[in-house]
Amino acid sequence: xxxxxxxxxxxxxxxxxxxxxxxxxxxxxxxxxxxxxxxxxxxxxxxxxxxxxxxxxxxxxxxxxxxxxxxxxxxxxxxxxxxxxxxxxxxxxxxxxxxxxxxxxxxxxxxxxxxxxxxxxxxxxxxxxxxxxxxxxxxxxxxxxxxxxxxxxxxxxxxxxxxxxxxxxxxxxxxxxxxxxxxxxxxxxxxxxxxxxxxxxxxxxxxxxxxxxxxxxxxxxxxxxxxxxxxxxxxxxxxxxxxxxxxxxxxxxxxxxxxxxxxxxxxxxxxxxxxxxxxxxxxxxxxxxxxxxxxxxxxxxxxxxxxxxxxxxxxxxxxxxxxxxxxxxxxxxxxxxxxxxxxxxxxxxxxxxxxxxxxxxxxxxxxxxxxxxxxxxxxxxxxxxxxxxxxxxxxxxxxxxxxxxxxxxx
Amino acid sequence: xxxxxxxxxxxxxxxxxxxxxxxxxxxxxxxxxxxxxxxxxxxxxxxxxxxxxxxxxxxxxxxxxxxxxxxxxxxxxxxxxxxxxxxxxxxxxxxxxxxxxxxxxxxxxxxxxxxxxxxxxxxxxxxxxxxxxxxxxxxxxxxxxxxxxxxxxxxxxxxxxxxxxxxxxxxxxxxxxxxxxxxxxxxxxxxxxxxxxxxxxxxxxxxxxxxxxxxxxxxxxxxxxxxxxxxxxxxxxxxxxxxxxxxxxxxxxxx
Numbered sequence: 001x002x003x004x005x006x007x008x009x010x011x012x013x014x015x016x017x018x019x020x021x022x023x024x025x026x027x028x029x030x031x032x033x034x035x036x037x038x039x040x041x042x043x044x045x046x047x048x049x050x051x052x053x054x055x056x057x058x059x060x061x062x063x064x065x066x067x068x069x070x071x072x073x074x075x076x077x078x079x080x081x082x083x084x085x086x087x088x089x090x091x092x093x094x095x096x097x098x099x100x101x102x103x104x105x106x107x108x109x110x111x112x113x114x115x116x117x118x119x120x121x122x123x124x125x126x127x128x129x130x131x132x133x134x135x136x137x138x139x140x141x142x143x144x145x146x147x148x149x150x151x152x153x154x155x156x157x158x159x160x161x162x163x164x165x166x167x168x169x170x171x172x173x174x175x176x177x178x179x180x181x182x183x184x185x186x187x188x189x190x191x192x193x194x195x196x197x198x199x200x201x202x203x204x205x206x207x208x209x210x211x212x213x214x215x216x217x218x219x220x221x222x223x224x225x226x227x228x229x230x231x232x233x234x235x236x237x238x239x240x241x242x243x244x245x246x247x248x249x250x251x252x253x254x255x256x257x258x259x260x261x262x263x264x265x266x267x268x269x270x271x272x273x274x275x276x277x278x279x280x281x282x283x284x285x286x287x288x289x290x291x292x293x294x295x296x297x298x299x300x301x302x303x304x305x306x307x308x309x310x311x312x313x314x315x316x317x318x319x320x321x322x323x324x325x326x327x328x329x330x331x332x333x334x335x336x337x338x339x340x341x342x343x344x345x346x347x348x349x350x351x352x353x354x355x356x357x358x359x360x361x362x363x364x365x366x367x368x369x370x371x372x373x374x375x376x377x378x379x380x381x382x383x384x385x386x387x388x389x390x391x392x393x394x395x396x397x398x399x400x401x402x403x404x405x406x407x408x409x410x
Numbered sequence: 411x412x413x414x415x416x417x418x419x420x421x422x423x424x425x426x427x428x429x430x431x432x433x434x435x436x437x438x439x440x441x442x443x444x445x446x447x448x449x450x451x452x453x454x455x456x457x458x459x460x461x462x463x464x465x466x467x468x469x470x471x472x473x474x475x476x477x478x479x480x481x482x483x484x485x486x487x488x489x490x491x492x493x494x495x496x497x498x499x500x501x502x503x504x505x506x507x508x509x510x511x512x513x514x515x516x517x518x519x520x521x522x523x524x525x526x527x528x529x530x531x532x533x534x535x536x537x538x539x540x541x542x543x544x545x546x547x548x549x550x551x552x553x554x555x556x557x558x559x560x561x562x563x564x565x566x567x568x569x570x571x572x573x574x575x576x577x578x579x580x581x582x583x584x585x586x587x588x589x590x591x592x593x594x595x596x597x598x599x600x601x602x603x604x605x606x607x608x609x610x611x612x613x614x615x616x617x618x619x620x621x622x623x624x625x626x627x628x629x630x631x632x633x634x635x636x637x638x639x640x641x642x643x644x645x646x647x648x649x650x651x652x653x654x655x656x657x658x659x660x661x662x663x664x665x
Binding site for chain 2: 061063064065066067068069072225322325326328329330344345385388389390392393394395396397400402403404405406407408
């Protein structure tokens with residue numbers, strides 16, 4: 001049972017290390033506090049090391065989809081473009097409009113950033129490498145991201161600009177609406193794991209695809225897509241980038257920002273890509289689980305932890321790539337279409353899936369073999385979809401009479 | 411049953427179409443990741459080492475060029491041009507009655523490469539080249555003068571063989587641009603692959619500021635208004651009576 005196990009996360013590990021070293025009393029408290037700060041710094045560095053380069057990846061992918069080449073001048077293959085952009089942004093004048101509400105205007109980027117960064121406290125990277133393994137981890141993530149709404153709405157209001165206000169309002173309406181399908185879509189996984197802890201949800205799954213939540217039954221399969229769509233909308237990503245809508249609102253809630261504050265918004269937006277991918281991997285795609293190795297073994301060995309980290313990063317990167325590709329595939333939805341999608345489609349279908357998952361769990365308890373067979377069938381369907389996607393891509397290339405060109409970076 | 415008539419059917423049809431079209435769209439964009447990009451990085455990262463001007467398709471609409479040997483001064487191109495970037499002056503010698511063109515100028519800075527002039531030309535004397543690079547520190551450089559000496563206009567004789575089509579080389583454009591001192595890269599010399607800014611400046615050359623100022627002054631003198639516009643008759647009443655008057659004044663000022 002999860003309750004009896006000692007919690008395996010970075011902060012408690014460091015605390016135990018200090019106990020064994022013989023630190024006691026206020027020194028131990030201070031040491032644990034220092035450990036928390038150190039873990040936070042590591043996380044923020046990871047966030048920066050992800051959010052920066054992924055902007056370059058996105059621009060390269062976007063360019064290739066549009067038959068361009070993309071940034072290739074700064075550093076090898078243009079890889080250092082993100083540093084150049086960051087430095088450029090830092091050197092910009094930090095403007096605050098005269099008519100803006102100065103206090104709130106300054107506060108807003110920090111709230112957005114804090115909301116996103118707060119998620120990293122419970123995101124697991126391997127069997128041990130999670131900052132804290134909260135027993136309400138998933139619930140914590142759903143609620144801490146609500147801070148982002150406050151930040152976006154504040155930035156829109158405090159800018160005292162029509163575009164920013166409209167953008168902020170749209171962002172608030174959109175994120176609050178899509179909290180519901182996100183919450184409903186992860187619920188089947190909570191049912192299956194019997195826990196809200198991120199690590200417990202991963203431990204309840206296995207290393208091979210037919211042990212993942214997504215392939216447990218058809219309803220969790222649908223729930224994965226509901227979660228994916230809704231998290232796109234929560235992250236203001238295309239096709240749900242209505243709060244930013246360049247063609248209508250210039251840039252939406254962040255239109256009056258410049259310099260470092262603008263950078264904070266962008267930083268949070270890109271870091272959110274990792275969060276979206278990591279939650280989907282944790283909840284639906286088996287997290288850091290290594291095939292055919294039990295999770296007790298994985299928690300005990302440093303090597304297994306490293307392999308788990310690589311597996312987790314690889315899965316998340318694939319999802320991030322799909323998110324990026326979607327952005328350059330789909331056009332932006334209208335506001336009413338976006339709301340219709342949420343309330344008419346995602347929420348009711350999500351509830352139906354939740355109910356049928358519960359029923360299916362009862363069926364599996366009576367007939368475990370049916371559950372096994374269903375998992376295999378769903379895995380086959382999932383694999384078939386991926387193969388079909390690649391086959392269609394191949395077909396499109398052949399139809400266009402374009403020769404195969406696999407040089408990804410040029 | 412019609413799908414639109416049945417809301418339940420419509421509901422599931424919507425879901426199907428959303429999923430299907432997203433899937434197909436993903437396949438299309440994925441296929442682009444396995445294709446070669448069409449964009450060429452000019453000037454220093456081209457796989458093909460030939461000048462880009464030679465690689466461009468023949469129908470590329472670059473800088474306009476005029477073959478003065480074919481032009482018969484009919485002014486069709488001048489009239490066709492929607493933004494009046496072509497200026498042709500025709501003069502007649504009072505003694506010999508020989509008509510000749512004294513000026514044929516194309517303002518490349520104004521030209522929007524619509525190609526209407528080339529379509530109207532009865533002799534195909536004006537045409538697009540594949541030349542495109544004409545960055546210059548001074549916009550005056552971009553007025554290309556195709557007539558240096560007055561060109562006698564060729565009479566069209568009935569039954570005469572048409573002038574053979576000339577090669578659309580762009581030599582004349584290059585010559586004119588070079589004469590004007592436009593900061594162009596010579597066509598045959600590939601650009602140095604360097605990230606050194608100083609080297610690039612040395613290669614491309616610094617604009618001569620004194621010369622620029624001199625030329626700008628000359629241009630301003632040449633284009634100074636010859637006569638002053640008549641002062642507007644002052645309305646009898648001191649204040650404009652209606653909104654109409656105000657707008658009228660504004661309009662004339664704008665002109």
